[in-house]
Amino acid sequence: MPTLRDITGILEDAWTRLDEGADAPAGPAIYPFPGDVAGNDPALTGIHIANDVDPESVVPMFDRVSLISVAFPAFTDGRGFSIGRRLREAGYTGRLRATGPVLADQFRYLLECGFDEVEVPDALAARQPQEQWERAADAVTLNYQRGYAGRRNILEARREARGV
Amino acid sequence: MYSYDEFDERFVRERVAQFRDQVARRLDGSLTEEEFRPLRLMNGLYLQLHAYMLRIAIPYGSMNGRQMRMLGTIAEKWDRGYGHFTTRQNIQFNWPKLKDIPDILDALADVGMHAIQTSGNCIRNTTSDPFSGVATDEIEDPRATCELIRQWSSLHPEFTFLGRKFKIAVTGASSDRAAIRVHDIGIEIVKNEAGETGYRILVGGGLGRTPMIGKELRAFLPREELLPYLEACLRVYNMHGRRDNKYKARIKILVHELGIDTYREHVEAEYARIDRSNTAADMAEFARIAEQFAPPAYPELPEQSAIFERALKAHPDFAHWVEQNGFAHRVPGFMAVTVSLKPVGGAPGDATSEQLRVLAEAAEQYSMDELRITHEQNVVLPNVKKDELFALWTLLKSQGLDAPNKGLVTDIIACPGLDYCALATARSIPVAQEISKRFSDPARMADIGPLAIKISGCINACGHHHVGHIGILGLDKAGVESYQITLGGDPANDASLGERTGPGFSYDQVPGVIETLVETYLGLREPRETFLQTYRRVGMAPFKEALYADAA
Structure with a gap:
C-alpha cells in the first residue's frame, strides 16, 4: 500500500483507484482522466491526471469531483507543481493530491503550490519515515513567494515589521 | 550593496540547517545518491573528477571586502588555498570535503552569502553588468x-x-x-x-x-x-x-x-x-x-588629479595598466578598474587565499568597500579615487594582480576542463596557459588590440566559446583531444555566434593556430580595426586559407 499523508500526518486512504473503463465501486473512487463521471456523486468522485494534461481541460470538471490527483512520474519532473498552481488559480477548491515518488524535501513546495496531500509508493515511504516529512515541511519556515499553504511570506512580514 | 535583513538572514540559516540534515540523511541511507544529487546540486555541490566542488553564489557579481575575505578564509581552511571565479560571476572551490560543506555554508551565512541554486535545474544566480552603478x-x-x-x-x-x-x-x-x-x-x-x-x-x-x-x-x-x-x-x-x-x-x-x-x-x-x-x-x-543600491557618498573631486597625472608620467607600467584596465566612472575624479586574474601563464580566474585577502583590503581601502566579479573571470574595483589609483596598483602588484591585459589576447576565458570537470572531453586551462605564454609580450598584446579568446573543454560551452572572437572547443576524437576553432562570435549588443573554420586541431597545434589567425588579422586590418571588425569585414575565407592552405 502506498502511503498517503498531509500536513497533519499519515492518512487512511479512503479512495479506490480505478483502471480505464472499470466499474465504479460503492465508495469514493479516482477515475483516470477524462473519466466518465457524469451523474456521479461529486463527493465520491476523484480524477487522476497525467502531468502533460492541459489543466484548462480539467476546469469544466471542478464541480463534478472532490479530489484531483496529479501524477509525478519522477521526483525530478516538476510539471506537477505548475499544474497544482494552475488548478488553484482556476478556482479549484477541492482536495488536491500529488501522486508519485516525490521526496520529503519537496513536501513544502507541494503545499505552497496548492497540494493538500501526497501519495508516495512503498519503497520510498519506507526509506523516508513520517518524522522526516514533518521535519522537511518546516525546515525552511520562510518563503519569498506567496503560496497556497496560508503562510505569510517574507515580503508581507517585512511590511508588518515596518508597521505599514 | 544589499545587506540581509532579519528575514533574509533567517532564510539562509534555515537553508543551511536543512542542507546539514540532507547530508545526514544521505549518509544514513534515507536518501539515495540519485535522490541526493539534485538536492546537493541546488546547494551548489557537484561531484567532480577528483572531489566535490562547491560553487558559491555571488549575486549579480557584487560583493564587499568582508565577503571577499571570507572566501580567502574558506580557501585556506577547507580547500587547497585557492578559489576559481566562474563565467557566472560565482566562485568555485575544488577540493572541499562533504562533511565540511555545512560548516562552509555557515561561514558564508555569517557574511550574508550562500550557495543556493548555483547548480541544478532551477533558476540560477542572476548575472549583471560588473560596472553597474x-x-x-x-x-x-x-x-x-x-x-x-x-x-x-x-x-x-x-x-x-x-x-x-x-x-x-x-x-x-x-x-x-x-x-x-x-x-x-x-x-x-x-x-x-x-x-x-x-x-x-x-x-x-x-x-x-x-x-x-x-x-x-x-x-x-x-x-x-x-x-x-x-x-x-x-x-x-x-x-x-x-x-x-x-x-x-x-x-x-x-x-x-x-x-x-x-x-x-x-x-x-x-x-x-x-x-x-x-x-x-x-x-x-x-x-x-x-x-x-543608492550611490555611496562620493566626495566632490576635480576630474583631474595631480597625484595621478604625476604617477602616470613617472611609472610607465602603471600608465599602461590604467590605459588597459581602467574604465570611465560617471563621477568626476573616480575610475573603475579591472583586476585581471589572467597573469601570463596562469589559470584563468584562479585566485589564492592571499590574493583574495588583498582584493578585500583593496576594496575596503580604495573602492568604498565594493567589488564585482565579471563573467570574464576578472574582478572589478568600481569606486577608486584617481588620487589613490597608484597606491592601489602598488598593493595589487605586490600579489601579482597587476596584469595589464583586460580585453586583450591573454585575457582568456576558460572553463575548468579536464583538469577538474567530470563532463569535460579535453583540457582547457593548459591551452589557455600556452596561448597566454605565446603572446606574453606586452607591446605585442597592445598592438593586437581587443581580442576575446574563449575556451570550452566540452560541448556544454561553459567557456562561452561560441561568443569568443576566437572560440576554442575541445572535443574527444577517438581518445585524442581535438580542438575546433570558431571565429567572429561576440556576446554584446550585436551578438553573433562564431563560425567554424573547418576540421579541428590537436592539442599541440592550438597555440600555433591562434598565432596564424592573429598574424592573418594583422596583415588584413585597416587602421584601428579590431580583430572582430576585420573578421566581419573580410569574412572567413582568408583565415581559413591561412589555416588550411598547407594541408590542402
Missing part, C-alpha cells in the same frame, strides 16, 4: 532588479524542478556587458516614450550544444509587472519544455520549436490567467531594495 551609459543600476529576482527565485516552490537550468541576466546600460542575448531570459532596463522605466524582455538565448541568440518577447514591460510576467514565462517553460532529452530541455529549444510568436501567445495567455497581485512585489519593497 558606475558606468556612464547606464539608465539605472540593474542590481535592485537583480536582487528582486534573486529573492523571488530563491527556493521558488513551483520552479525548483525545471526541465533544465535557467539563467537570467540583467543590464541597465546601453552597452551590453552582461551578455543578455545569450541567456534563457535577458532583461534590459529601458525607458518608454512616456519616460517610465521598465524592461525589455528577451528569451531563448543560450550557448551549450545548440547556441542561440535570444529573441524579443516584450519590447516594454512595466516595472511592477516583472515578477508575474517572469512567472508566466517560467510556467509555460516548466509545463511545455521538453523532458525527453536533457540536451533539448533548455527554454531556447522550446522557443525555437514553437517559434517566438507562438511562445509569446502561450505566455500572454498564461499571464492573462495568472493572479498578478499574488506574485507582484509591491513597489515599496522594490524601493526598499533600490535604496540599498
